[in-house]
Amino acid sequence: xxxxxxxxxxxxxxxxxxxxxxxxxxxxxxxxxxxxxxxxxxxxxxxxxxxxxxxxxxxxxxxxxxxxxxxxxxxxxxxxxxxxxxxxxxxxxxxxxxxxxxxxxxxxxxxxxxxxxxxxxxxxxxxxxxxxxxxxxxxxxxxxxxxxxxxxxxxxxxxxxxxxxxxxxxxxxxxxxxxxxxxxxxxxxxxxxxxxxxxxxxxxxxxxxxxxxxxxxxxxxxxxxxxxxxxxxxxxxxxxxxxxxxxxxxxxxxxxxxxxxxxxxxxxxxxxxxxxxxxxxxxxxxxxxxxxxxxxxxxxxxxxxxxxxxxxxxxxxxxxxxxxxxxxxxxxxxxxxxxxxxxxxxxxxxxxxxxxxxxxxxxxxxxxxxxxxxxxxxxxxxxxxxxxxxxxxxxxxxxxxxxxxxxxxxxxxxxxxxxxxxxxxxxxxxx
Amino acid sequence: xxxxxxxxxxxxxxxxxxxxxxxxxxxxxxxxxxxxxxxxxxxxxxxxxxxxxxxxxxxxxxxxxxxxxxxxxxxxxxxxxxxxxxxxxxxxxxxxxxxxxxxxxxxxxxxxxxxxxxxxxxxxxxxxxxxxxxxxxxxxxxxxxxxxxxxxxxxxxxxxxxxxxxxxxxxxxxxxxxxxxxxxxxxxxxxxxxxxxxxxxxxxxxxxxxxxxxxxxxxxxxxxxxxxxxxxxxxxxxxxxxxxxxxxxxxxxxxxxxxxxxxxxxxxxxxxxxxxxxxxxxxxxxxxxxxxxxxxxxxxxxxxxxxxxxxxxxxxxxxxxxxxxxxxxxxxxxxxxxxxxxxxxxxxxxxxxxxxxxxxxxxxxxxxxxxxxxxxxxxxxxxxxxxxxxxxxxxxxxxxxxxxxxxxxxxxxxxxxxxxxxxxxxxxxxx
Numbered sequence: 050x051x052x053x054x055x056x057x058x059x060x061x062x063x064x065x066x067x068x069x070x071x072x073x074x075x076x077x078x079x080x081x082x083x084x085x086x087x088x089x090x091x092x093x094x095x096x097x098x099x100x101x102x103x104x105x106x107x108x109x110x111x112x113x114x115x116x117x118x119x120x121x122x123x124x125x126x127x128x129x130x131x132x133x134x135x136x137x138x139x140x141x142x143x144x145x146x147x148x149x150x151x152x153x154x155x156x157x158x159x160x161x162x163x164x165x166x167x168x169x170x171x172x173x174x175x176x177x178x179x180x181x182x183x184x185x186x187x188x189x190x191x192x193x194x195x196x197x198x199x200x201x202x203x204x205x206x207x208x209x210x211x212x213x214x215x216x217x218x219x220x221x222x223x224x225x226x227x228x229x230x231x232x233x234x235x236x237x238x239x240x241x242x243x244x245x246x247x248x249x250x251x252x253x254x255x256x257x258x259x260x261x262x263x264x265x266x267x268x269x270x271x272x273x274x275x276x277x278x279x280x281x282x283x284x285x286x287x288x289x290x291x292x293x294x295x296x297x298x299x300x301x302x303x304x305x306x307x308x309x310x311x312x313x314x315x316x317x318x319x320x321x322x323x324x325x326x327x328x329x330x331x332x333x334x335x336x337x338x339x340x341x342x343x344x345x346x347x348x349x350x351x352x353x354x355x356x357x358x359x360x361x362x363x364x365x366x367x368x369x370x371x372x373x374x375x376x377x378x379x380x381x382x383x384x385x386x387x388x389x390x391x392x393x394x395x396x397x398x399x400x401x402x403x404x405x406x407x408x409x410x411x412x413x414x415x416x417x418x419x420x421x422x423x424x425x426x427x428x429x430x431x432x433x434x435x436x437x438x439x440x441x442x443x444x445x446x447x448x449x450x451x452x453x454x455x456x457x458x459x460x461x462x463x464x465x466x467x468x469x470x471x472x473x474x475x476x477x478x479x480x
Numbered sequence: 481x482x483x484x485x486x487x488x489x490x491x492x493x494x495x496x497x498x499x500x501x502x503x504x505x506x507x508x509x510x511x512x513x514x515x516x517x518x519x520x521x522x523x524x525x526x527x528x529x530x531x532x533x534x535x536x537x538x539x540x541x542x543x544x545x546x547x548x549x550x551x552x553x554x555x556x557x558x559x560x561x562x563x564x565x566x567x568x569x570x571x572x573x574x575x576x577x578x579x580x581x582x583x584x585x586x587x588x589x590x591x592x593x594x595x596x597x598x599x600x601x602x603x604x605x606x607x608x609x610x611x612x613x614x615x616x617x618x619x620x621x622x623x624x625x626x627x628x629x630x631x632x633x634x635x636x637x638x639x640x641x642x643x644x645x646x647x648x649x650x651x652x653x654x655x656x657x658x659x660x661x662x663x664x665x666x667x668x669x670x671x672x673x674x675x676x677x678x679x680x681x682x683x684x685x686x687x688x689x690x691x692x693x694x695x696x697x698x699x700x701x702x703x704x705x706x707x708x709x710x711x712x713x714x715x716x717x718x719x720x721x722x723x724x725x726x727x728x729x730x731x732x733x734x735x736x737x738x739x740x741x742x743x744x745x746x747x748x749x750x751x752x753x754x755x756x757x758x759x760x761x762x763x764x765x766x767x768x769x770x771x772x773x774x775x776x777x778x779x780x781x782x783x784x785x786x787x788x789x790x791x792x793x794x795x796x797x798x799x800x801x802x803x804x805x806x807x808x809x810x811x812x813x814x815x816x817x818x819x820x821x822x823x824x825x826x827x828x829x830x831x832x833x834x835x836x837x838x839x840x841x842x843x844x845x846x847x848x849x850x851x852x853x854x855x856x857x858x859x860x861x862x863x864x865x866x867x868x869x870x871x872x873x874x875x876x877x878x879x880x881x882x883x884x885x886x887x888x889x890x891x892x893x894x895x896x897x898x899x900x901x902x903x904x905x906x907x908x909x910x911x
Contacts, residue, residue, distance in 0.1 A: 054629070054678070069710040071675070071872045089678020089709065090629065118872035148871040168672040168864040169871060177676050184631045191619070198485070198521065200615045205902040206637075206685050207650075207700050209909050219638075221652040221662075224691070226909050231652075238902060241599040241911075244502070245608050247485070247520020253684055254637050260655070269638050278520065279500040433599040433911035440579040440600060441502045441549035471636040471669060478640050478657050480672075480864035 050122060055091035058125045058135050065124050065140060068093075071172075072117045072148075082110055086121060086137070091306075092174075094128070095121055095137040102139065110142045115154075116172070118145035160464075167471055168480050178307035179467055182300065182460055185307075187252070187452065189299035190273055193292045194250050199275060202242035202249035204235025206256075209430060217259045231256035236447060237379070237434050239276035240410065243445055244437060250275040252452075262475055264464040265402070267453055269473040276447035282381075282391040282409040285446035286367055289395055289405050290325045292450075293365060297322045300459055313461040320363040321398055327367040330389075333358060347372040350394070355402035362398045369393040378420045380408040393448075397458040404455050407448025414438035481553060486522035489556045489566050496555050496571060499524075502603075503548045503579075513541055517552060517568070522737075523605075525559070526552055526568040533570065541573045546585075547603070549576035591895075598902055599911050609738035610898055613731065613891050616738075618683070618883065620730035621704055624723045625681050630706060633673035633680035635666025637687075640861060648690045662687035667878060668810070668865050670707035671841065674876055675868060681706040683883075693906055695895040696833070698884055700904040707878035713812075713822040713840040716877035717798055720826055720836050721756045723881075724796060728753045731890055744892040751794040752829055758798040761820075764789060778803040781825070786833035793829045800824040809851045811839040824879075828889040835886050838879025845869035 050065045058066070070088030077083070080099035085092060099107045113119065122141040128134035153169055163170045170176055191201075207221075207229045223229035235251040242249035252273040259266065280288070297318055300308070308315050328336070337344050337354050344354055350368070359366050370389045373382065380390035392408035411417045417438055421428060428435070456468040466472040471480065481496050489497070501519030508514070511530035516523060530538040544550065553572040559565035584600055594601045601607055622632075638652075638660045654660035666682040673680035683704040690697065711719070728749055731739070739746050759767070768775050768785050775785055781799070790797050801820045804813065811821035823839035842848045848869055852859060859866070887899040897903040902911065 069874070070678075071874075089674070089676065116872040118874045145875075146873045151871055166864075168867060169675075171672055171676040180633065180673075180677060181631060183634075187632055188622070188626070191622075195619070200612060201618055202611065202901055203614075203685070203702060205700060205904060207687070207904050207909060209911075219652050219654075221650050223650075223909055224689070224906050226907065229909055238911075241602055242611075242901060243520070244600075245520065245602040246611060247501075254634070256638070258655070269636060271634060430910075433597075436599060440582055441547040442577045443500070443502075443549045444576075470633055470673060473636060473638050475655050476657065478638060478654055478660055479861075480640075480669075 055086070055088050055093050057090075058093060058137075062125055062127065062135070065122060066137075067120060067122045068137075069120045069145075070118070072113050072115060072119060073174075074115065075113050077111055080107075082107065082139075084110075084113070084121075084139075086119075093125070093135055093137055095123055095139050097139040097142065102142065106142060109144060110139075112147065113144065114148045115151040116148040116169075118148070119143060120145060160466075164466070164472070164477055165479070171470065174310050175462075176467065178304075178310040179456070179460055179462065180470065182304050182307050182311075183452070183456055183468060185300055185303050186296055186456055186459065187271075189296040190292065190450065190452075191252065192299075193295045194248075194275060197248070197288065197291075199248040199250050199277070200242075200246045202239060202246065202251055203253060204232065204238035204242075204251045204274070206232045206254070208232050217257050219256050219258045233257055234272060234274060234449060236274045236276065236449060237431075239274050239447060240434065240437055240445065243276050243278040243443075244441065248275070248277040248280075260475055264466075265454065265457070267465055267469065267472055267474060270469065271452040272449055273452060274447060274449045276445060278443050278445045280409075280446045281444050282369070282393075282446060285407055285409060285448060286327070286369070286393055289393075289407055289448050290365075290367075293325075293395070293404070294322045296455070297459070308460075311460050311462065313459075317363075317399060318459065321365060323364050325365045325367055325395070326362060327369060329370045330368055330372065331370070333368045347374055349375045352402065355396055356400040359396045359398045359402070360400040365398055365404070366396045367393050368396065376408070378424050378426065379410050379417070381411045382416070391446075395448075397455075399458070401458045404458060405448050405450050407446065409444065409446040412438060412442045412444055414442065486517070486519050486524050488521075489524060489568075493556055493558065493566070496553060497568075498551060498553045499568075500551045500576075501549070503544050503546060503550060504605075505546065506544050508542055511538075513538065513570075515541075515544070515552075515570075517550075524556070524566055524568055526554055526570050528570040528573065533573065537573060540575060541570075543578065544575065545579045546582040547579040547600075549579070550574060551576060591897075595897070595903070595908055596910070602901065605741050606893075607898065609735075609741040610887070610891055610893065611901065613735050613738050613742075614883070614887055614899060616731055616734050617727055617887055617890065618702075620727040621723065621881065621883075622683065623730075624726045625679075625706060628679070628719065628722075630679040630681050630708070631673075631677045633670060633677065633682055634684060635663065635669035635673075635682045635705070637663045637685070639663050648688050650687050650689045664688055665703060665705060665880060667705045667707065667880060668862075670705050670878060671865065671868055671876065674707050674709040674874075675872065679706070679708040679711075691906055695897075696885060696888070698896055698900065698903055698905060701900065702883040703880055704883060705878060705880045707876060709874050709876045711840075711877045712875050713800070713824075713877060716838055716840060716879060717758070717800070717824055720824075720838055720879050721796075721798075724756075724826070724835070725753045727886070728890070739891075742891050742893065744890075748794075748830060749890065752796060754795050756796045756798055756826070757793060758800060760801045761799055761803065762801070764799045778805055780806045783833065786827055787831040790827045790829045790833070791831040796829055796835070797827045798824050799827065807839070809855050809857065810841050810848070812842045813847070822877075826879075828886075830889070832889045835889060836879050836881050838877065840875065840877040843869060843873045843875055845873065 074085040383389035395405035505516035814820035826836035
């Protein structure tokens with residue numbers, strides 16, 4: 050008898066195995082009992098036949114409720130009808146715990162009920178699939194970056210100053226040192242790391258105290274910021290494209306069963322793994338105005354504009370060279386047009402919208418300082434950031450990916466709140 | 481001409497290459513100029529010969545200061561004296577920026593000066609080596625867990641309640657929902673994840689608002705918590721041992737040059753990759769009392785006790801089966817002795833002290849509840865945690881590793897503050 054798990058069943062066909070897990074579902078019919086058994090690695094149907102188990106054990110097994118924990122022994126074989134599926138003939142059952150009546154049933158529950166029971170909701174097939182997809186996407190990003198010379202460089206969460214404005218920051222008391230703020234992005238800190246390691250990234254939680262209540266906003270979410278020395282605007286976009294295409298291929302390769310549970314149109318995902326489109330902000334504005342958008346020449350893209358730009362595209366779309374007024378102070382001016390900056394957004398197709406923001410960074414000390422003064426930023430808290438332009442400044446670029454938005458697109462689900470184990474939103478901090 | 485980086489020089493011997501980086505050091509002697517060149521991937525000596533460069537360029541190069549940024553072209557060859565080292569004959573130099581006089585020189589600086597200039601200090605060889613070691617340790621932990629059936633499960637940072645007490649928590653206002661606290665550990669949340677995925681871990685920043693000022697404390701540090709369903713106390717320790725031994729092997733294998741820069745005694749590290757010692761808390765107390773410690777039968781290990789227990793050990797030491805009074809409420813009672821819990825600490829050798837804390841968890845609803853009441857804990861905020869014992873409770877165990885303590889031990893450095901890019905301590909939140 051071998052202890053194993055559902056995913057490894059194909060290696061044990063015809064031999065007795067032991068599995069430890071939970072009852073996803075159960076029904077009986079005369080002398081037969083059908084258990085949909087799950088153990089974290091997967092799901093399998095297990096069938097008990099009364100004469101094999103004996104009366105007592107069969108009756109014990111019949112009393113199993115949804116989500117009860119149990120250990121089964123049995124012999125796995127190919128499913129009679131479904132190729133690629135297996136079925137287990139149960140030889141023994143050990144009940145670990147009869148579960149109380151499980152609050153999440155087959156009827157439809159509202160989102161508030163499910164979110165209040167998030168600690169249990171996580172067990173449902175769809176949530177299981179999303180969590181596993183999240184794992185795959187997380188490591189696809191890391192592996193691509195590690196293979197391209199990047200090193201992890203964990204930027205701090207507790208910061209004395211704000212990256213972009215202070216209105217959407219969570220604030221707290223830091224011992225006797227005054228106020229501290231939860232980081233919204235590690236980018237500025239990453240710029241110190243490239244001077245040591247060449248290419249770096251962080252990948253951790255960030256926080257936005259925005260009173261936004263949309264299906265694309267979380268208060269706490271995971272962000273990957275990458276930064277590379279001696280990389281300019283075009284190469285920066287090449288890295289972004291290479292990374293996203295690698296993530297798509299990895300997910301299609303490793304998460305076939307998860308994408309099936311999520312009913313994701315994988316053909317559309319597959320088509321996105323082709324050369325990305327590129328347009329300037331000016332071209333995007335012209336395109337959108339022709340389609341009836343009210344966007345102006347210096348305007349940011351609205352949510353509907355992002356849909357319009359990508360609804361008919363098979364592949365993600367870069368929008369680059371933005372008016373400097375609507376982008377962050379640290380973006381480098383376009384040498385060809387000082388009204389523009391060398392920034393890019395990357396919009397996912399299918400009308401999804403932004404998944405990456407990136408730019409080449411201003412590497413000239415005096416230009417950066419004048420830009421900060423023009424935006425009425427305090428200089429002293431950013432002295433360390435300005436220092437980077439005094440001691441061996443180099444051309445450099447970077448970009449950031451919000452993990453949950455990327456997963457929302459790739460999984461094809463409706464609301465971002467399902468992409469993180471315990472979502473934090475304006476009205477939600479429990480459990 | 482090939483664009484490459486210092487670490488890939490061996491593949492280009494005798495051919496002209498281009499490297500982009502910074503001046504680590506520079507000196508000249510007559511018609512020769514010696515530059516210690518670094519580019520993030522490594523360091524190499526580059527030599528310019530005046531007749532080759534021409535007078536103008538040679539004079540420009542002579543003016544290069546420490547940390548100036550530059551692009552060199554040249555031909556790499558084996559170093560004449562040092563095997564495994566290379567030297568570049570410079571054919572061209574492009575100065576990117578002459579650096580201002582670099583504030584970190586060759587003289588000794590105090591820690592406060594270095595910490596205030598952390599954004600620059602990160603470039604020094606030793607800091608570079610620690611950062612790369614951190615990257616290696618981080619992914620060694622992930623890879624081991626991923627290969628053993630664990631999935632990432634990011635627990636929340638913003639929490640409505642405290643894991644262990646509230647005196648050392650950072651507190652903030654969460655919209656209209658009242659107070660929120662920064663997480664000290666994701667462990668309780670991970671226990672929800674095992675019911676879905678079987679085995680899970682998180683790996684992110686945690687926060688302790690402790691007024692501790694020792695060389696082993698950070699306010700913000702990175703913690704890996706792992707949790708596994710159907711894993712009991714002994715197997716839990718086996719997983720910990722397997723993981724730490726894998727990390728040791730990986731670091732010895734991948735970080736030879738970093739360990740050399742850090743002057744780490746690698747032989748001692750190598751000897752730690754052997755079966756770990758195990759002793760009960762009672763055995764540890766007896767041993768320590770015999771050595772003169774004032775520790776009592778129900779006492780926690782003091783810092784000096786941890787030194788005494790491991791100073792003469794080649795391998796890490798497990799101390800297990802602790803008095804329940806000094807361990808957390810969620811630890812499972814020892815079936816052989818209800819005064820004890822199935823918890824373990826793992827102490828690194830060389831007198832270093834704790835690197836892991838772990839335990840089997842209490843899986844019985846009523847026992848857990850009575851334990852919480854005995855500790856005067858509020859019940860309602862933990863209702864979700866108690867629920868896990870109602871709906872398919874299973875035996876389960878887990879453990880936590882503080883990344884920075886592990887790195888401090890493995891790198892052999894004195895103070896934990898150097899193991900994280902921007903350390904946060906009681907008197908330090910800048911830069």
